[in-house]
Amino acid sequence: MxxxxxxxxxxxxxxxxxxxxxxxxxxxxxxxxxxxxxxxxxxxxxxxxxxxxxxxxxxxxxxxxxxxxxxxxxxxxxxxxxxxxxxxxxxxxxxxxxxxxxxxxxxxxxxxxxxxxxxxxxxxxxxxxxxxxxxxxxxxxxxxxxxxxxxxxxxxDLSKYDQIASRFHQERKEGVDYLKSGIQTSNHEFNKMIEQLEKVSVLSEEPVLITGATGAGKTQLVKKIYDLKKQRGLLSGNFVVINCATLHGDKAMSTLFGHKKGAFTGAITARNGLLLEANSGLLFLDEIAELGLDEQAMLLRAIEEKSYLPLGSDNEIKSDFQLIAGTNKNLNQMVIEGVFREDLLARINLWSYRLPSLKERIEDLEPNLDYELNKFAKKAGHLVSFNKGARDKYIEFAVSPQALWNANFRDLNSSVTRMATLSEGGRISQSLVEEEIIRLKDYWSDGVSANSDPKLNAIELLGEMAANEIDLFDQYLLLGIRQVCQNSKSMADAGRKLFNQSRLNKRSTNDSHRLKQVLQKYNLSFDDVSQ
The missing domain is CATH 3.40.50.10770 (Hypothetical protein VC1899 like domain (Restriction endonuclease-like))
Known part of the structure; x- marks a missing residue:
């Protein structure tokens, strides 16, 4: 050659x-x-x-x-x-x-x-x-x-240079650790997602959609993304966050896009709006599904053209911001129902990540428990830790089916805060853990739980993504099956109760097999639903 x-x-x-x-x-x-x-x-x-x-x-x-x-x-x-x-x-x-x-x-x-x-x-x-x-x-x-x-x-091709490749690898590892707040997580899918999100955060300025249940840690993760981009010199502006569920009517338009003096009753002075405040920075719109269709249309234009009209104004405002949107709702279903714009979803869905709930990555509870203890210690100014027996007892309960963690990491944060505050000399005793377990059980039983709510039950059994893909009929079916199985001695006993009428019309019955076939449709076993 x-x-x-x-x-x-x-x-x-x-x-x-x-x-x-x-x-x-x-x-x-x-x-x-x-x-x-x-x-x-x-x-x-x-x-x-x-x-x-x-x-x-x-x-x-x-x-x-x-x-x-x-x-x-x-x-x-x-x-x-x-x-x-x-x-x-x-x-x-x-x-x-x-x-x-x-x-x-x-x-x-x-x-x-x-x-x-x-x-x-x-x-x-x-x-x-x-x-x-x-x-x-x-x-x-x-x-x-x-x-x-x-x-x-x-x-x-910098990957051919060992020293440079090693530096890149180390920098990426530091970025991933930073996004995880230094928590050494074990869940494979979560770790894989964070590794890709670190790369996207550094290389892309396009919108990002983060989904997941309330309390899964969306806001904390987005703040880490902003800090990482700021450290790398990729952003110079502010981190601006708003929960869209708090926005209604003219207030929504005004808060996001600003308004001209006199634009509506009570608009005594002009207002810039959060999009302008986020210029050269990052805008996090949590619960974006709560925005009205008019606000969605204006937001789409602002994303695509980096310009928009404040309420009551004829003069365009320019703002070059990066958008991260968060939601705990199924936006595809909302598009079908006509309450969320399909073109906006297509624009914000280029990079989409679902944060798993605490129950879905229960193997990561222990390192997150240590993280919450360290966070409390920094705030309180003194070290807090468990007695050996107390830690074992708390973790045993925390990873058991009895622990619902309905509010995910918010529940864990509140639990640690209570125990650490009541601890004597910074040591959480076994008696404190026992009190906290009773408190958590009471708290979860007073509210809506997986034991009574078909959607929560389906999420607990199948995971949030799969639960969102089945009909309400199936959700109620799974709830009823689980309630019967939890009160039955065996799969055969549960089958006799569930097929109590149809079995009478059969010459020979195999109630266990019939129940097993129903459960296999959802990739479940009797052990899954009987606990």
Missing amino acids: GLTVVSILGTNLDRRGKQVKRWEKWRPNVALCQQEDLIVDCLVLLHEKGYKKLAEQVKGDIAIISPETEVVFHEVNFTDPWDFEQVYSELFDFSQQFQFKTDQHEYLIHITTGTHVAQICLYLLTETNYLPGKLFQTSPGNKENPTVGKYQIIDL
């Missing part, structure tokens, strides 16, 4: 002395053809119109020291060699006009000559593969070999 070098004529570096004296100086485009271990088959020399004579001289000198090298001229027009837009356009045009034959030639892009602007443009065009090659850099030699110098080939 032949080797072709693309290079810009150095109007100063390639013009070094007159006549024979020029051979005493290092000239980049001549020197690159003098390397013993680098055979250049073709040098594509980019030059401006007024420097054709110098280009011819370089070509003639290369013919002397490397007769096997073909020199091909390509004229460029750098009207202002320090104008980035003009230089980039000219070099981009070259990349489109030149017939690159990557199956026959290897290409090196020489970035030693030309202005710094031209060198940057060559780098950018190579990085984006408009110039399909590797970067090539030459430099003067030492006293013993001043004219030939040395060279370096730079492959922009």
Whole structure:
């Protein structure tokens, strides 16, 4: 495979002395053809119109020291060699006009000559593969070999550089750990999601949709995303958060988009609105499903065009913000029902992540328990920990089916706060844990629980995503089956109760098999529903 070098004529570096004296100086485009271990088959020399004579001289000198090298001229027009837009356009045009034959030639892009602007443009065009090659850099030699110098080939596939790849890996690991608040989680799906979310947070400015049950940690995660982007210099503006469930009528429009003085009754002064406050920053619209259709339409325009009209105003406002939306509702179903705009969902759904509930990643309860203890200790100013027996007892209950964790991590935070506040000398005793277990059981039994609510029951058995995909009929069916199974001695006993009439019309009955078939439809076993 032949080797072709693309290079810009150095109007100063390639013009070094007159006549024979020029051979005493290092000239980049001549020197690159003098390397013993680098055979250049073709040098594509980019030059401006007024420097054709110098280009011819370089070509003639290369013919002397490397007769096997073909020199091909390509004229460029750098009207202002320090104008980035003009230089980039000219070099981009070259990349489109030149017939690159990557199956026959290897290409090196020489970035030693030309202005710094031209060198940057060559780098950018190579990085984006408009110039399909590797970067090539030459430099003067030492006293013993001043004219030939040395060279370096730079492959922009950074994964091939062990030290750089290691640095990238470490930075990504730190980013992932940061998004998880340093909690060493074990749930595979959650960890996989956070790893991708870290990459998206750094590389994308597009909207992100985060779904999940109330208390799953959406707001805390979004705040971490903002902090991570701010640390990496990707944002300079504010972190602005609003729960859309608190917005109604004119207040919703005014809060989000601002208003002009006198736009509605009570609008005594003008207001900027949260979208403008989030300019160059991040806007988190939690419970976005609660927005009205009018607000949804204005938000869509603001996302796509980065501009909108404040309430009562004829003058557009511009705001370049990144949007993260949160919801615990099924937006696809809301689109079907006509209460959420399909075009807005399509726009905010490019990156969509569902935060699992605490019950769905119960293996992560213990590290989250330690996190909550440390958080309380920082706030209180003193260390808090469990007695050995107390910790075991609390975790045993916390991971059992009795622990509903209806409010997810909010329940866990409240539980730890109560025990830590009542602890003597910063030690949570077994008696405190026993009191807290009773308190939690009472709290969950007073409210709606999976024992009485068909949706919560389906979520507990199937997970939130699968529960959202079954009909209300199936949800009630599962609730009834579970209630019967929990009060039955065996699967056969439960089957006799559930099929108490139809079994009378059968010559032979296998109630266990009939119940097993029903449960298999939902990928459940008797053990799943009898606990």
